[in-house]
Amino acid sequence: MTxxxxxxxxxxxxxxxALGFTRRDYEGKVSTLCAGCxxxxxxxxxxxxxxxxxxxPHKLAKLSGIGCSSKTPDYFxxxxxxxxxxxxxxxxxxxxxxxxxxxxxxxxxxxxxDSASIGxxxxxxxxxxxVDMAYIVENNGVYGLTKGQFSATAxxxxxxxxxxxxxxxxxxxxxxxxxxxxxxxARSFSGDKxxxxxxxxxxxxxxxxxxIDCLSPCVAFNNHAGSTKSFDYVREHNEAVNRMDVIPARSxxxxxxxxxxxxDVTQHDGSVLRLRKIHADYDPNDRAGAMAFLHARQAAGEIxxxxxxxxxxxxxxxxxxxxxQRPLNGLTDRELTPGAAALDGINASLR
Amino acid sequence: xxxxxxxxxxxxxKVVDCQWACxxxxxxxxxxxxxxxxxxTDAYMINWKSNVFPGILGRTCDRPxxxxxxxxxxxxxxxxxxxxKRVAADNKDAAGVEARLPHVAAYNGKRIACIGAGPASLTVxxxxxxxxYHITVYDGDAKAGGMIRSQIxxxxxxxxxxxxxxxxxxxxxxxxxxxxxxxSLKSILAEDYDAVFVGTGAPRGRDLDVPGRTEAxxxxxxxxDWLSSVSFGHIEKIGRRVIVLGGGNTAMDxxxxxxxxxxEDVKVIxxxxxxEMKASPWEKEDAMHEGIPILNFLVPKAFTHDNGRLTGxxxxxxxxxxxxxxxxxxxxxxxxxxxxxxxDVLVAIGQENSFPWIERDAGLDFDEWGMPVxxxxxxxxxxxxxxxxxxxxFGPKNIIWAVAHGHDAAVSIEKYCSGLxxxxxxxxGVTTVSQKMGIHEWSYDNxxxxxxxxxxxxxxxxxxxxxxxxxxxxxxxRALGYREAERCLxxxxxxxxxxxxxxxxDACADICPTDCITFTVNGEEDDLRERLKAPAxxxxxxxxxxxxxxxxxxxxxDEDVCLHCGxxxxxxxxxxxxxxxxxxEMTHAGCSR
Numbered sequence: 026m027t028x029x030x031x032x033x034x035x036x037x038x039x040x041x042x043a044l045g046f047t048r049r050d051y052e053g054k055v056s057t058l059c060a061g062c063x064x065x066x067x068x069x070x071x072x073x074x075x076x077x078x079x080x081x082p083h084k085l086a087k088l089s090g091i092g093c094s095s096k097t098p099d100y101f102x103x104x105x106x107x108x109x110x111x112x113x114x115x116x117x118x119x120x121x122x123x124x125x126x127x128x129x130x131x132x133x134x135x136x137x138x139d140s141a142s143i144g145x146x147x148x149x150x151x152x153x154x155x156v157d158m159a160y161i162v163e164n165n166g167v168y169g170l171t172k173g174q175f176s177a178t179a180x181x182x183x184x185x186x187x188x189x190x191x192x193x194x195x196x197x198x199x200x201x202x203x204x205x206x207x208x209x210x211a212r213s214f215s216g217d218k219x220x221x222x223x224x225x226x227x228x229x230x231x232x233x234x235x236x237i238d239c240l241s242p243c244v245a246f247n248n249h250a251g252s253t254k255s256f257d258y259v260r261e262h263n264e265a266v267n268r269m270d271v272i273p274a275r276s277x278x279x280x281x282x283x284x285x286x287x288x289d290v291t292q293h294d295g296s297v298l299r300l301r302k303i304h305a306d307y308d309p310n311d312r313a314g315a316m317a318f319l320h321a322r323q324a325a326g327e328i329x330x331x332x333x334x335x336x337x338x339x340x341x342x343x344x345x346x347x348x349x350q351r352p353l354n355g356l357t358d359r360e361l362t363p364g365a366a367a368l369d370g371i372n373a374s375l376r
Numbered sequence: 377x378x379x380x381x382x383x384x385x386x387x388x389x390k391v392v393d394c395q396w397a398c399x400x401x402x403x404x405x406x407x408x409x410x411x412x413x414x415x416x417t418d419a420y421m422i423n424w425k426s427n428v429f430p431g432i433l434g435r436t437c438d439r440p441x442x443x444x445x446x447x448x449x450x451x452x453x454x455x456x457x458x459x460x461k462r463v464a465a466d467n468k469d470a471a472g473v474e475a476r477l478p479h480v481a482a483y484n485g486k487r488i489a490c491i492g493a494g495p496a497s498l499t500v501x502x503x504x505x506x507x508x509y510h511i512t513v514y515d516g517d518a519k520a521g522g523m524i525r526s527q528i529x530x531x532x533x534x535x536x537x538x539x540x541x542x543x544x545x546x547x548x549x550x551x552x553x554x555x556x557x558x559x560s561l562k563s564i565l566a567e568d569y570d571a572v573f574v575g576t577g578a579p580r581g582r583d584l585d586v587p588g589r590t591e592a593x594x595x596x597x598x599x600x601d602w603l604s605s606v607s608f609g610h611i612e613k614i615g616r617r618v619i620v621l622g623g624g625n626t627a628m629d630x631x632x633x634x635x636x637x638x639x640e641d642v643k644v645i646x647x648x649x650x651x652e653m654k655a656s657p658w659e660k661e662d663a664m665h666e667g668i669p670i671l672n673f674l675v676p677k678a679f680t681h682d683n684g685r686l687t688g689x690x691x692x693x694x695x696x697x698x699x700x701x702x703x704x705x706x707x708x709x710x711x712x713x714x715x716x717x718x719x720d721v722l723v724a725i726g727q728e729n730s731f732p733w734i735e736r737d738a739g740l741d742f743d744e745w746g747m748p749v750x751x752x753x754x755x756x757x758x759x760x761x762x763x764x765x766x767x768x769x770f771g772p773k774n775i776i777w778a779v780a781h782g783h784d785a786a787v788s789i790e791k792y793c794s795g796l797x798x799x800x801x802x803x804x805g806v807t808t809v810s811q812k813m814g815i816h817e818w819s820y821d822n823x824x825x826x827x828x829x830x831x832x833x834x835x836x837x838x839x840x841x842x843x844x845x846x847x848x849x850x851x852x853x854r855a856l857g858y859r860e861a862e863r864c865l866x867x868x869x870x871x872x873x874x875x876x877x878x879x880x881x882d883a884c885a886d887i888c889p890t891d892c893i894t895f896t897v898n899g900e901e902d903d904l905r906e907r908l909k910a911p912a913x914x915x916x917x918x919x920x921x922x923x924x925x926x927x928x929x930x931x932x933x934d935e936d937v938c939l940h941c942g943x944x945x946x947x948x949x950x951x952x953x954x955x956x957x958x959x960x961e962m963t964h965a966g967c968s969r
Contacts, residue, residue, distance in 0.1 A: 027816055027887075027946045032824040032939055034450045036891045036910040049889075061881040061949025069886035216880065244881065244949040256879050260927065 027055050043079040051075045051082070053103035057096065063215035063241030064094050064163045068101045070218050071132070071161075074225040075102055078273075086122060086129045090115040090144060093170055094136030094163035094241070113144025116151030116160075120342070123156055126352040127343055130229055131158040138168055141177040141196045148198075152205040152234045157341035159228035159235045162198055163215075165243040166254040173246030184251030197323070199333060202236040203316050208339035209235035210315070212330045214259050215242065219268075224332060226271040232293040233339035240328065264322060266307040266331040272297040292337045300332060309335055377901050377921045379930075382872060385806050388958040390918060391935050392868045394457055397444035399780035401804070401962045402426040404441055404457055405868040409820060411463055412861035414854070417472040419464035424473070426962065428499050428545070428779050429524070431537040434462030435849065436528055438625075438656060438774040446865050449914075450890065450937050453829035455863045456852075463857035465537070473544070480549045484508030486793045489569040491558055494522020495775045496766025497575035498545045499782025503965040504789060505548035512569075513550055516557035517608075520546060523577055523767075524775065526604040527626070529633050530845040561734045561762070571761055571789045574734075574748075575782070578767035582726040584621060588679030588686075592721075595686035596679065599630045599724030606633055606844065615719025617641040619689055621676055622724035623653035628660065630722040631668045636844040643716065644670045645689075647706065649696060662848070666837060675706070677713060679721065688717040727772045738762075747771070754798045755785040763789055786965040802963035811869055811955045812945070818955055820869050822942040825862040866940045870958045873931055875923045877952035884944035884953055885909065890937045893944060898930045908934055 031052070039047045051072040056065050075085065082104035089095035091112035098107050106129070110118040119133050133151075140148045140162050151160070166179040173186050177196045184190055202210045209231040213221040221239065228235035240259050242248045248255045253262075274295030288309070290298040300309060308314055315334045322329045349356065382388060390396050394404040402423060410419035423430035437458050445454030486509050490497035493515035501511045519525055520542045524533070546552055558564060564572055581598035583589075589596065595615065599622065605611040618639040620631040623646035634642045644663065646653055650672045653660065660670065674691035681687055691714045694706040729747060734740060739759040741749040748757050750764045757764055765781035767773060788798040811818045833850045834840070840848045852860055885893045891910035898904070904919065905912040912919060917936035924930055945953040 027943065029823040029941070029943075031887065031943065032889045032941055033826060034824065034889055034937075034939060036937055037449065038910055038913065039891070055887075056947075059949065060947045061879070061883045063881065065886055065947070066882045069882070216882065218882065242881070244879075248879070256881060257926075 029055075031055050042076055044081065046076065048072060048076040051080075051102050053098070053100040056100045058093055059169075059245045061244040062093070063165060063243070064097050065100070066215040066218065067161065067163055067221070067239055067241055068097050070215075070221045070225055072101045073218070073222050074229065077222070078226055078229060080130060080229070084129055085132060087132050087134060088115050088119045088122065089134040090136075090139035092136040092139045093165075093243075094134060095139055097163070098134050113139050113142070113147055115139065116144065116147040116156070119158055120151055120154065120156050123158065123342070124348065126354060127157070127348070127350075128352045128355075131156070132229070133158050133160040135160070135162050137162060137164045137166060137176040137178040137198075141198060145177075145196070149201065149205055152202055152207045152236060155206065155208065155233050155339065155341045155345065157232055157234070157343070159225065159231070159237070161225070161228075161237045161239055163241045164198065164238055164254070165241045165247055166252070167243050167247040169243045169246055173243075180253040183253040184249075186246050186249050186252075197319075198236070198238045200316065200319060202234075202238075203312055203319075203334055206234075207236045207334075208233035208336040209332075210334040211236070211332045212238045212240070212328070214240045214263060214330060216256055216260065217263075217330075220265060220330065223269040223271050227269060227292075227298050227332065227335075230271065230292055230294055230296045231335070231339075233336070233341045259328060262326060262328045264304075264327040264329050266302075266304045266318075266329060266333065267309065268301045268303065269332050270299040270301075272299055290335055290337045293339070298332065298335065298337070303331070309333060377898060377904060377919065379923045380918070380920045382870070382920065385804055385960065387918070388868075388870045389804070389960040391870060391938075392960070393444040393446050394441035394867070395960065397440045398427075399440070399777045400427045400783065401960065402441075403868065403959055403961060405864055405866050406959060407464060408455070408457070408460055408861045408864040409866070411460055412821070412858055414858075416464050416467035417469045417476075420468040420473060421476055423461055423464060424544070425964075427776060428502055428782070429495060429541050429775065430461050431465035431541055432524055432533060433775060434458060434460075434465050435533050435537070436524075437461070437776050440776070446867050446937065447863060450939065451828070456829055456832070456860050459832050459849075459852055460857060460861055463852050463854070463861075466851050467854060467857075470540075477544055477547070478506035480506050481508035483510060486510065486570045487512070487568070488789060489514065489564055489567070489572045491564065491572065491574050492522055492576040492766075492768070493517070493520035493542075493552070493554065494575055494577050494766060494778065495524060496768070496778040496782040496785070497522070497573060498542065499779045500573045500575065500765065500786045500789065501550050502545045502548065503783060503786035505545075505550060507790065507966040509793075511550045512553060514553045514556055514558050514564075516555070518555045520552060520554060522575075526607050527600050527629070529603065529629050530607065531632070531636065531840065531843075531848050532629070534845070534847050559733045561738045561740075565738065565761070569761075570793050571763060573785055573789065574762065574764045574768050575766045575778070576731075576768045578727040578729045578772040580728050580730040581723065582728060584676060584723050584725060586676060586678050588681050591684060592679045592681040592686035594684065595719060596721045596723065599626045599722050600727060602722055603629055603633060606637070611637070613638050615639065617718040618643070618720045618722065619716055619718045620644045620722045620724060621689075622646065622726070623648060623655055624724060624726070625655045625659050626727070627722075627724035628655045628663045630724050631663050632666055633844060634720075634722065635666050635668065635841050639720075642668050644668060645674050645676070645691065645716070646670065646672050647675045647694065649673060666841065673706070674714065680715065686719065686721065688715050689721060690715045727767075729768060729771060753784070753801065754788045755781060756788055756792070756798060760792065783962065783964050787963075790965040802967065805961045805963055805967070807959045809957045809959075811942075811957055816946050818869075818942055820866050820955075820957070821862070822866070822869075822940070822955075824865065824939055824941055825859070827859055827863055829863070830856050830860045868957055868959060869940050869942070869955050871920075871933065871938065871940070871942075871944060872954050872956045873920070873922055873933070874952050874954070875925060875931075877950045878922075878925055878931065879950055879952075880925055880927055880929070881949060883947040883949065887943045887947040889941065889943065890939055892934050892936070892938045894932045895925070895927075895929045896932060897928065898924065904932060908932060910934070912936060
């Protein structure tokens with residue numbers, strides 16, 4: 026790990042966003058992960074996304090579980106709220122936090138162990154309830170902190186660094202998320218920030234459960250020949266279905282494209298997801314079609330990336346439950362103890 | 377763009393902006409690290425080898441290195457390089473220096489005459505004497521040092537420092553013929569020297585020919601001559617009201633000296649604007665700090681006098697006017713002339729060369745301005761046996777340029793005396809050493825100090841003005857010198873990229889604090905500069921472009937604001953980045969043939 030703190034000096038031409046912050050202001054501590062870890066690239070992509078979206082750091086809550094990936098919230102947006110939960114329990118803590126304070130942006134950061142093994146049930150339920158969150162799984166297919174055993178997302182037939190072949194079937198988090206009703210589903214690669222940054226921005230802007238399965242090579246234990254999660258393998262087998270730009274609400278749209286090559290998807294908050302098609306037939310608004318496409322390409326040995334499914338007008342858990350609009354900490358005694366007359370009214374309604 | 381050849385000797389030398397900007401190419405970061413380590417004598421010797429007068433230059437250099445310093449591009453102010461040099465000189469172990477001075481080889485049968493005992497001549501002598509040359513140094517003054525001794529006031533440069541550093545050279549077995557003014561080059565040429573080096577400076581101060589000049593001559597002095605008389609103790613007083621004409625460093629020395637010799641109301645009056653004055657900003661600051669106002673856009677028109685006594689100077693006010701091509705001229709504003717009363721005037725409006733002692737039939741060509749024709753690279757005149765250097769070669773510059781000329785002339789003289797082609801110049805010596813000691817350990821301190829530039833402590837003004845010999849600047853002490861040394865970014869510790877090892881994980885681009893590194897598709901330089909993570913708008917700084925990588929992109933590094941912190945190399949999982957110290961040292965006479 027790096028011992029020195031990253032110098033505060035920055036490029037004299039560094040841009041500021043609408044809040045007057047530079048990208049450097051969205052950094053956290055220096056990473057203690059192995060040099061070259063894919064997770065650090067994802068942290069850099071989150072920093073870039075928050076900078077570009079003018080996210081107010083105190084309006085962001087970072088939640089994570091246990092593992093290499095779950096350490097990373099310490100390495101970005103140092104001024105945001107953070108909660109490092111018990112292993113695999115991030116989704117329920119996030120759900121609780123979101124119910125208590127709907128005024129924050131919820132960013133769940135997890136790994137393949139945290140979300141596909143110990144926390145698989147938690148992952149499933151947070152997704153099916155439609156919790157408003159951006160949930161990023163930093164997926165490297167191994168347990169890096171315990172020196173490279175296969176995780177639940179390792180592909181059948183792939184080889185460990187020691188030469189052992191994996192016989193178990195992999196858990197496909199994208200397939201699960203689609204099946205469980207996630208309303209924004211994407212897959213990306215830590216080595217392709219041009220694709221990843223807009224996907225994170227879209228997820229943050231999305232209302233409802235947004236899941237990004239981000240392949241993130243483990244340089245220490247899973248970046249060898251025979252691995253299906255190495256830099257080389259992912260680059261060779263990457264099949265992007267689309268490229269995306271996120272255009273904030275009310276911004277003029279200037280770029281022009283050939284007709285038929287672009288789909289604009291307007292999200293709940295007015296922001297536009299502009300999708301440039303790469304696969305001509307791919308329709309990111311068709312959940313069943315997406316699942317079929319993914320299965321077919323996976324069988325052909327391809328790793329499908331891009332925005333795979335989005336329901337731009339989805340609702341979230343608060344909408345389903347009809348909760349109060351204000352965060353709980355903003356409610357006053359008058360609302361919390363409405364008095365005997367209100368109680369009488371409730372009682373009367375139940376008689 | 378084509379892949380960068382970082383093994384070309386100039387590529388990494390240019391990244392060390394301070395060293396590249398220094399006429400003598402002193403390896404600045406190398407000696408600054410030694411100062412931080414407390415190895416003052418080692419730091420001194422690196423300077424001594426390169427610039428010959430570390431203690432003198434550490435107080436008086438024009439410091440072209442500092443405006444070039446990379447630190448000035450990432451925060452407000454450059455490293456105080458000049459004053460750090462003085463820290464090395466002040467704290468050196470004198471016996472240690474003596475022990476490390478070069479051994480003088482046996483007499484090689486060649487005799488060289490150096491005319492003038494200033495910095496250029498002494499550099500030639502320093503480089504050639506150890507090789508076995510017999511060097512004879514002639515000077516009209518009684519002590520060696522040239523303008524260093526005669527023109528720089530003692531309150532900026534104590535005489536003991538000059539004595540030490542001139543002494544190191546004189547001790548190399550030179551034959552010093554001081555107090556002997558040479559009035560004929562032909563007589564020297566007749567003495568059978570193998571080569572003659574002319575380092576006579578620019579000894580003539582320009583005069584101001586306006587009405588009243590002759591009538592009031594008793595109280596009008598030429599700046600450099602007056603300074604010289606003060607230095608040698610011939611003048612100890614000046615009038616109460618003094619006007620200094622001129623805006624260069626000599627004017628600053630004149631006004632500050634006047635304040636110490638009885639001048640209470642001292643003014644500097646210049647014809648140009650304050651910002652265009654030739655004096656270094658810090659010298660103007662020091663003068664104003666001593667209560668000396670600087671008035672600008674005033675052109676002297678006449679001296680007023682009464683019975684042969686100077687009473688004042690009349691000035692016409694001017695303003696800058698720019699023509700279509702942006703050329704500036706000074707036009708009278710038409711306001712009534714202004715008269716400033718005074719008792720003495722010091723004229724410091726420039727210096728020029730003067731070669732009345734070189735006969736026009738001595739075998740040297742002179743140009744239309746009366747300057748000898750001298751080769752810019754070899755410093756040889758049209759008489760192959762005669763070489764020039766310092767102010768005598770191409771007009772007034774400064775000490776560090778004189779030293780650089782001296783080194784180059786010595787190379788030429790040595791080749792000339794050995795019958796070699798003097799146009800064949802020796803390349804600099806370059807040594808490259810990886811700084812990697814462990815996974816995240818480097819043999820240099822890569823933790824960047826956030827300190828702002830430290831101020832050099834000064835003598836209290838009242839005490840300073842009371843004594844013309846009291847040194848104003850007290851210099852950094854060791855503790856402050858250490859803190860200032862830590863501000864150096866170690867620009868000679870280079871980021872070296874090995875394409876075959878790179879897996880394009882982006883770790884270096886993500887960690888770089890100053891967004892120097894980009895992975896992108898190649899293109900023409902103009903296009904590439906625009907497309908980088910931070911646009912590379914400083915065209916004086918190179919782009920470092922790799923070979924094409926497996927994803928068909930290239931690594932492009934903008935050298936402009938790299939902090940040389942090594943984080944790219946620390947975060948690289950494959951060692952594709954390495955931090956390598958690339959030490960560039962100029963080749964002096966005798967180091968290669």
